Amino acid sequence: MSDWATFLVEPLHYAFMTRALAAVVLVGVVCAVLGAFVILRGMAFLGDALSHAILPGVAAGYLVHGGARGPLFWWALGAALVSAFGIGAIARGGRLREDTAIGIIFAGMFALGIALVSTTRSYAVDVTHILFGNVLSVSATDLWRIGGFGALALGLVALLYKELLALTFDPILAATLRLPVRLLHNLLLALLALAVVLALQAVGVALVIALLVTPAATASLVTRRLPAMMACGAGIAAASGVVGIYLSYYAGVAPGPAIVLVCSLCFILAFALTRGRR
Amino acid sequence: MSEAPSTNPLLFRHAVHQADAPALHVSGLTVSYGGRPALESVSLDMKAGERVAVVGPNGAGKTTLFKAIAGLVQPDAGEVRVFGHPPRRHACIAYLVQRSAVDWRFPVTVRDVVLMGRTREIGLFRRPRATDLAFVDRCIEQVGLTPLAHRQIGELSGGQQQRMFIARALAQEAELMLLDEPFNGLDHQTEHELLALLETLAGRGVAILVATHDLDVAATHFDRVLLLNRRVIACDTPKQVFSADRLTATFGHHARTIRLADGMVFVSDSCCGGGAP
Numbered sequence: 001m002s003d004w005a006t007f008l009v010e011p012l013h014y015a016f017m018t019r020a021l022a023a024v025v026l027v028g029v030v031c032a033v034l035g036a037f038v039i040l041r042g043m044a045f046l047g048d049a050l051s052h053a054i055l056p057g058v059a060a061g062y063l064v065h066g067g068a069r070g071p072l073f074w075w076a077l078g079a080a081l082v083s084a085f086g087i088g089a090i091a092r093g094g095r096l097r098e099d100t101a102i103g104i105i106f107a108g109m110f111a112l113g114i115a116l117v118s119t120t121r122s123y124a125v126d127v128t129h130i131l132f133g134n135v136l137s138v139s140a141t142d143l144w145r146i147g148g149f150g151a152l153a154l155g156l157v158a159l160l161y162k163e164l165l166a167l168t169f170d171p172i173l174a175a176t177l178r179l180p181v182r183l184l185h186n187l188l189l190a191l192l193a194l195a196v197v198l199a200l201q202a203v204g205v206a207l208v209i210a211l212l213v214t215p216a217a218t219a220s221l222v223t224r225r226l227p228a229m230m231a232c233g234a235g236i237a238a239a240s241g242v243v244g245i246y247l248s249y250y251a252g253v254a255p256g257p258a259i260v261l262v263c264s265l266c267f268i269l270a271f272a273l274t275r276g277r278r
Numbered sequence: 279m280s281e282a283p284s285t286n287p288l289l290f291r292h293a294v295h296q297a298d299a300p301a302l303h304v305s306g307l308t309v310s311y312g313g314r315p316a317l318e319s320v321s322l323d324m325k326a327g328e329r330v331a332v333v334g335p336n337g338a339g340k341t342t343l344f345k346a347i348a349g350l351v352q353p354d355a356g357e358v359r360v361f362g363h364p365p366r367r368h369a370c371i372a373y374l375v376q377r378s379a380v381d382w383r384f385p386v387t388v389r390d391v392v393l394m395g396r397t398r399e400i401g402l403f404r405r406p407r408a409t410d411l412a413f414v415d416r417c418i419e420q421v422g423l424t425p426l427a428h429r430q431i432g433e434l435s436g437g438q439q440q441r442m443f444i445a446r447a448l449a450q451e452a453e454l455m456l457l458d459e460p461f462n463g464l465d466h467q468t469e470h471e472l473l474a475l476l477e478t479l480a481g482r483g484v485a486i487l488v489a490t491h492d493l494d495v496a497a498t499h500f501d502r503v504l505l506l507n508r509r510v511i512a513c514d515t516p517k518q519v520f521s522a523d524r525l526t527a528t529f530g531h532h533a534r535t536i537r538l539a540d541g542m543v544f545v546s547d548s549c550c551g552g553g554a555p
Contacts, residue, residue: 040384094312159403166394169384176348176373177398177450178366224430226385 011249016136023138023146024241024259027202028211030150032233033157034195035216036226037188040168044213045099046087049106051196051208053083055113058130058200063116069142076200080193083109088189133204133256135245146198153191164188165226202241203256210260211237218267221274236266299362301326301454301485302347306356309342316342318509319356326453326483329476330513331496333489334506335529340489343506344456347487348373360454369398372447374457377439382432388442389427392418395449417448421475437468444475455479457488461495473499493520 011017038047057079061072083105090101117127138146157164167174167184174181192212199208219233244259251258302324309317317339324330332340345351347358349365350373360368372395392414393406400406406414418427421441426434434442440460447455457476461469473495476486490496496503497516505511505519507529512519 040381162394162397162400162406163402165386165390166397169386169391169394170375170380172348172350172373172375173394173446174397175350176369176371177395178369179398220383220385224385225387225390229385 007250008246011246016138017245017249019138019140019143020135020255021242021245022143023135024202024245024255025238026143026146026150027199028215028237028241028259029234030153031195031199031208031211032215032219032237033154033230034188034192035212035214035237036219036230036233037164037168038192038212039216039220040226041188043192044209045102046084047192047196047212048209049087049102050080050083050193051199051205051212052106052113053109054079054193054197054200055130055205056109056116057113058205059113059116062126063120069139070145073145073197076197077193079109080196081190084189084193085186088186129204130200131204131206132254133200133202133207135202135255135259136248138201142201146201149194149198153194156187156191160184160187203259207256207260210263214260214263214267215240218263218270221270237263240266293361293363293367295453296362299359300324301328301361302487303359303362304343304347304356307343307346307353307358308355309339309346309351309353311342315508317346317353320506320510321356322504322510322513324454324485324487326485327480328502329480329486329488329500330502330504331488331490331500332504332506333491333493333496334511338507340506341458344373344458344487344489347371347454347456368454370451370453372450372452372455374440374443374447374455374460376459376462377436378462380439382439384431386431387428388418388423388431388434388445389414391431391442392445392449395446399451414449417445420448421445435468436463437465437472440464440472441475444479448479452484454485455487457486459489459491461490461492469495 012021035047038044054076057075057077058072060079061075064075065071087098087101087105090096090104091098113130114127117130120126163174163179163184166177166179167181167188171181174184195212196205196208199211203211215237216229216233218236219229219231223229223232240262241259243262245255247253247258247262248255300323302322304320304322307317307320308315320339320343322330332343334340342351346353347360347365348371349358349368358365360371365371393410395417396406396410396414400410415424415427418424421444423438423441423445426438431439431442444455460472464472469492476488477499480486488496488500497520500516502514503516503519504513505524512524
C-alpha cells in the first residue's frame with residue numbers, strides 16, 4: 001500500500017475514529033444548511049448565544065444523570081429552547097432591542113452553567129470537554145441520535161424550503177401572503193437550537209458558532225443561489241470535519257479547534273480568491 | 279360571503295371579493311406607536327384600476343398607512359376593508375418595500391424572487407409545478423426582464439429591481455399594489471418606464487397606491503393625490519390638491535410654492551431630497 005493510502009486508512013482501524021468522522025460529517029452538513037439561514041437573517045449572535053446557553057442544561061443533566069449521554073441531549077435541547085424563546089419574549093414588547101436580550105440571556109445562562117459545573121469534583125476536565133467538544137468519545141448511540149435528528153432538521157428545511165426562503169428574504173412578503181410567519185420563525189429557532197446541541201459533542205459550545213457561520217459564509221462567496229450555497233457550505237463543513245479529524249490524529253491537536261481552523265482557512269482562501277468580484 | 283374572520287394563518291381561507299365593494303376602503307384609521315400617534319383618522323376609498331399617489335414629508339405616516347392597509351400593523355381605531363374584507367383575509371395585497379430595505383446580496387435570481395409571489399398558491403410542503411413556473415415566466419416577460427431572469431438580483435439596475443418586484447406582485451395575482459417610494463434613485467427614463475408599467479396594470483384593474491416625494495410625478499401620472507401629514511390634508515385630483523395653501527399645510531415651510539398661470543403650483547420639497555437611493 002502506498003504511503004498516502006496508509007496515511008488515510010490507518011486511523012480508520014480505530015472504531016472511535018470512524019465514528020468521529022461520521023459524526024463531524026453529519027454535524028457539519030446540518031450546521032451548514034441551517035447556517036445559511038443564520039447568515040442571511042443576521043442571526044450569528046443569536047447562534048453563538050444559543051450554543052453557550054446550553055451549558056446549564058448540560059451541567060444539570062450531568063449532575064442529575066451522571067455521565068449518561070441520552071438524557072444530556074434532552075437537557076441541552078431544553079436549555080437551548082428556553083433561551084431561544086426567552087430572548088424572543090424579552091425582545092417582543094419592543095422595550096429592548098433583540099441583541100440586548102440575547103446578551104442578557106447568553107451571559108446569565110452561561111454563568112449558571114459554569115456555576116453548576118464548578119460544584120463537581122472534575123471541574124476542569126468537564127468544562128474543557130463541554131467548551132471544546134470531545135468528538136473522539138462519540139458512541140454508536142450518539143451517532144444514531146445525530147443522524148436521526150440531523151435528518152429530521154434537514155427534512156423540515158426541505159419541506160418548508162420555499163416558505164423559509166420567502167420569510168428570510170422578505171418578511172413583509174411572507175406576512176402579506178399570510179404565511180404562518182411566527183410559526184416558521186419559531187421553527188427555525190428550534191432547528192437552530194437542535195443543530196447547536198448536535199454540534200456540541202463535535203466542537204464544543206465555544207466553537208459551535210464557527211460551524212454555523214463559517215462554511216455558510218464561505219459558500220456565500222462562491223455561489224449565487226441558496227440551494228447551491230447550502231450544498232457548497234455542507235461540502236466545506238464536511239470536508240473540514242474530515243481534515244480536522246486527521247489533523248487531530250497526526251498532529252495531536254484537539255479535534256474541535258482543528259475542524260474550526262480548517263473551516264477558517266477555507267474561508268480565508270475563498271475570500272482572497274473572490275476579491276474584486278461583486 | 280361573510281365567513282368568520284380568521285387571523286390564524288393555518289386556517290386562512292382567501293376572502294371572496296365582494297363585487298360591489300371598493301378595492302380599498304379606509305375610514306377613521308388611527309395608528310400609534312407606543313402612545314405616539316402616527317396616523318389620525320385617515321380615510322380613503324379607491325376603485326379598482328385607480329392610481330393614487332400619497333405625498334407627504336418624512337414621518338408623515340406613509341409607511342404606517344401602507345402597513346395598516348396590508349394588515350401588518352393593528353390600528354387603534356378605524357377600519358380597513360380590501361374588496362369588502364379586512365386585509366388579513368387577503369393574499370392579494372402586494373407591498374413593495376423601498377429598495378434600500380432589501381438585501382441585494384441575497385443568493386437568489388430574479389426568477390427565484392418572482393416565484394416567491396406564488397408561495398401560498400403552490401401550497402405548504404409542495405414544490406412548484408410546471409404551471410407555476412410557466413406563470414412566473416409570463417410575469418417576468420410582462421415587465422420585460424426575461425433576458426435577466428437568471429441573474430442574481432444584485433446585478434440589476436434600480437429600475438430593473440423595481441420591475442422585478444412588480445413581476446412578483448403579478449405572480450401573487452395582486453389586485454392592490456402598495457409601492458413605497460418606487461422612484462427613489464431612478465433616472466428620468468427609468469422612472470417613465472415604471473410609470474408606463476403602472477398605467478398598464480391600472481388598465482387591467484389593479485388598484486395602485488404609491489408613496490412618493492416626487493410631486494411632479496404625483497401631479498402628472500396619478501388619478502388622485504392624497505396629501506398626508508398624519509392626517510389627510512387633501513385627497514382629490516392633482517389639480518385640486520396642488521394649491522399653495524394645502525401644500526403649505528402638508529409640508530410647512532419645507533415646501534416652496536410658486537403659483538403658475540394655469541392654477542397649478544410649482545413646488546420644491548426642500549426637506550427630504552428623495553431619501554436613500
